[in-house]
Amino acid sequence: MSSALVFAWSGVLLFGLGLFGFIAHRHLLRRLLAFNIMGSGSFLVLIGLAQDGRGVDHVPHAMVITGIVVAVASTALALVVFRRWYRASGRTDLPEDT
């Protein structure tokens, strides 16, 4: 088992766990955390699979940095909307999901 596979499988596991959290939870904050875990999983897959013995591939590194920034921005936006929603409705979940 190569180290690439270890990284990638960890990433896959994180993605799966995050996905479960994203679907199973109702609290928006938990879902956002789950989203971030999924994101980390994807990044890990991206980085992990790039180590295939031909030297270090820097392109996925740059992609992951871009991905992280995008994830940060999305999370921030989600938090902004979530806190506004909480302020307006007093709820931590979305209305139809009870």
Add this chain to the structure above:
Amino acid sequence: MIGLWSVPLLFALPLALGILSLLVTPAWRPRLIFVGLPLLAVASFDVLARLVVEGPRIYELGGWQAPLGINLVVDGLAVGMILMTTLVASLCALYARVYLRDYPPSSSFFWPLLWLLWAGMNGIWLAEDIFNLYVGLEVMGLAAVGMVALRATPQALAAAMRYLLAALLGSLAYLLGVALLYATYGTLSMAGLHEAAAPNVTTHVALALIILGLLLKTALFPLHAWLPPAHGGALTPVSALLSALVIKASFYILMRIWLVLGPEVTPIFTAQVLGVLGAGAVFYGGWMAWRQHHLKQLVAYSTVAQIGYLFLFFPLVTGTGPEAARLAWDGTLMMLVAHALAKAALFLSAGNLILAVGSTQISHLVGISRFRPMSLFSFGLAGVSLMGLPPSGGFTGKWLLLHSAILSGQWWWLIVLFLGGLLSAAYIFKVFRMSFREGPQIDRSVTPPLTLDVTALILASAAILIGLTAHLPLFWLRLGSAFGAG
């Protein structure tokens, strides 16, 4: 090199305008369109003219060739989408300038969001790099979420939150698919993938992830739940932009990737499943649209239904002969463009009707045909195209799809097109029935400003006209594609 300046301007200009509109005072934000719209129109037409004269090209950003750098693809499909965006978004912008006057100053943040949305969409149309598409999707998606949240009412915030969650999940699935493709082929460029793509487990899982992610973003049944509150509840120009353009972008990516991976990789089974989901969308969306009591909700569910037609592309193009595939391509794109024009017109005119009667309830439209004939006329023209009745873009698209379905021997899609048309007639005429009813004969309707009616009418007429002159746009759209005329 094709459109050395005009190609990057297509996204650089809206980006710059987005920043500028953030810096100026709220009163000045709408006025930037008088600079932006003409410039963008010029850039779009320049790209079209060069495409027609010089043929499709690749634009190498930073002077780096793919796969090292990011390339842009300037072919008929991309340019067609760009022109569609320019037309629809310009008219929505003109509409919004008047429409938003009645809203509090915070709604002027519509303008930076509009420009960034535009930049994101143009970025997506031009992208040749699957990771770049991810970033483009995020620019467009977050701008769209922001627009939905703009009203800041609890309903708007809930709709935005729901939309955001769907968009985020979709993007991540797409990103993971991209990661797997990159790990397998070592390139992010579509041209490179097209060369290298082979049927193996990794590619199929990647394709599945990409499909699921994009279906969620396109709101294909049964992943559509986020769409009606987001599109139906937003400010009218926002609804129009989202329904007409934004959901098309994720479909467009799926279409491109499907063709890039090629028939060896894309399974017929998956294609049929996508078609079946499309059929489900047509029936479910049409049925739900018919059951709505609020005008904009009806229009939003109509979008859910119309998305379904686009997904007939996959079964009709996969494993069928070249002629049937070409007809499927033509028909789907005709449907796509016609829906963009007609749905924008439908939302804008629905907004006008709502302004006129001061209520979103369909039952309050009694007798409105007497007092606001022009708003209703635009609604009707757009409705003709959505119902797929001639002469309209919707009809021409339907004709091509029917032709393709018969030619490829997949008669079951005929039923979808048949019943789908009748269902859409049912919900469109539901509105008309109400508007023709003679109620208390007092004109209590408010006259909306002329601009609002005119923009809706232009879009609706365009949806009709494109059906009569489909020959030319379809020829352009085929330039540089696998379907000849390149």
Add this chain to the structure above:
Amino acid sequence: MSLRIVSAALLCLAVTGALAWAVLDRPLPEENLPERVAAAMPESGVDHPVTAVLLNFRSYDTLLEIAVLLLAVVVALALREAQPDRPEQMGLENPLLRAVMAWLLPLILIVAGFLLWAGSYQPGGAFQAGSVLAAAGVLLRLAGVTTAWLDNATLMRAGLALGLLTFLGVGLLVMIPGVPFLTYPLEYAGTLILLIELTLTLSIGLTLISLFRLTPPYADDPDEAREQQGKTP
């Protein structure tokens, strides 16, 4: 355990399984991108490959990524105006924190500057430096320190826009000799990238600070917040 949880768990297991299989079965790529990156490094104007990819080979991605960040702030600003908050009452009245801040702040700024500078030859760069800057801003805010320039909306917005505007401006200006968007001339590549990184650092920092400051203050009692809003869900 409800049906939903079970089905979610099954779905996730299936996804994880499929992904694990896909990862295991992956064929090695024929295309060797690292080689191409290495070959193009001398023309990139920087010494660190990640920075070269981020700000030269794939700089367009970065440009759009900054737009994504900006978008988040635009939405936060819009919601802030639509739903005005109570006057700020943020800040811990903690003398220790203030005292530490006086020491910490210059250090943070130095670290940020170093990270930015290091980006051209070793890991580091605009985003990392910007995040550190943002941390300083958040700490200031938590410490209750108000600075005039952070509260000045116009200045703040100009700062937010600076990075993206510079990036765009450079991308367009370099086209004058007749080359595509974002094609830096070799002799200026290093300088231009540094300029972009510098402004990006500032803007990213300000963006993250703004996002922190623009969220509504914490309300202990949502009912109270609702009353204040005069709205019902």
Add this chain to the structure above:
Amino acid sequence: MTWNALILFGVLATSLVASAVIFLLAESRHTTRSVFNLAAAVLKLLLVGWIVWGVYQNIDYEFRFTIIEGVDFILRADALGMMFVGLSSLLWLFTTIYAIGYLEKAPNRSRFFGFFSLCVASTVGIALAGNLFTFLLFYELLTLSTYPLVVHRGTRESLRAGQVYLYYTLGGGALLLFGVVALHVLVGDTEFVPGGVLSGLDPSLHPLLIGIFLMMIIGLGVKAALFPLHAWLPMAMVAPAPVSALLHAVAVVKAGAFGIARLVYDVYGIEFAFSLGLLGPLAVAASITIIYGSLRALAQDDLKKRLAFSTVSQVSYIILGISLFGPVGTLGGLVHLLHQGLMKITLFFCAGNYAETLGVHKISELDGAGQRMPATSVAFTLGAFGMIGIPPMAGFISKWYLGIGALEAGMNWVLGVLILSSLLNAAYFLPILYRIWFRRRERLWCEGKVLGRFETSGWLLLPTLATAAFALIAGVLAGMPFSPLYWADLIVSREYLP
């Protein structure tokens, strides 16, 4: 683009432009609207006359452009099409005059006249269509532009009628669409050619062709009110009288019958259709409709309803004529397309006059109407005689040729149908005439509105008398050049001797 193409397009454009201008005019500008409307109708009639002369001399009029690869938009003037165009533009003029008077002081006139013109434009398009695609395009446009007219009054009843109308026509339109696409897949762009374009196909495809024919006949039969697809037509009687005239005489049912003629003569070809065994069943369907419509008409007391069922019956004469394999039967069917139009529009105008002037809608209340409104009643009598087929009225000519045609084609039973239906016609028309002329009114007429110097408004009376006169002349002078019979003869000679 040649002058001839432009003139041909002009025929379509006159009513299209009229429609657009009328929509844009403010509701209150009645005079401008009327003047414009009438000017457009007269101009159209002149252009049609010009082209009729040209077609007579075998000049080619064609207007075409490409819509999508392999599908053209084609307008072409041939003898068959010009017959229909001539009828609808002549009747458009009279109906417009009538409608101006009928809707005086009524609301929503801008909408009404706008859609009215659009309706006529679609009819002209149907008539001039040079291929199935163009035909389909205008056929559906006709559906759309008629709906607002059917629901014009905005009452619950008319909205209900409108809905039923839509169910039928949109469903039929969809079937027609399938047929057209299927033929398109088989033979490419299906231009209308005398003798048809399908006979060269492989015999293994013949069952498919029969299926397609059936589908398209259902699609067209909806508008032609072929039994059992006719239910929308009597319901649509709630619409104002000019709309009824439009539905029954100028546009809608005629479009269906005309479409069947096109399908049989110029797509399948009459000989090929005969060899496929399609004509016999069509004749049976038409005969059933003829008898059924007449029987239902007998039972109606509402004047317009009786006329409506009469239309159901009469339009099928046209279809019957088409399905008789032989030139004489065809002649009878085609000439009836014109004759029925002239006679039925007269009857509807009269019904409208009675309703508007005397407030009478029921046959049982018509006693003595002849004394109060002699001119209208004379017109009604002429129309009714024509419908029964009494010489020398136009209707007689049609039935005469149909009968001979049936004998020629060896379908003697059709003769029985003709005789039976004529008896039934007499049975439901003569009692009305008896009441009008020979019964006395017991009570006073409710003279609510004094409409004009004559027995009713001149706007209403003039078109009524004019169409009645035309119906008479068409019968009396059937042997003259350019009479309906003469023109139908021309068509037959061109369709049967390609």
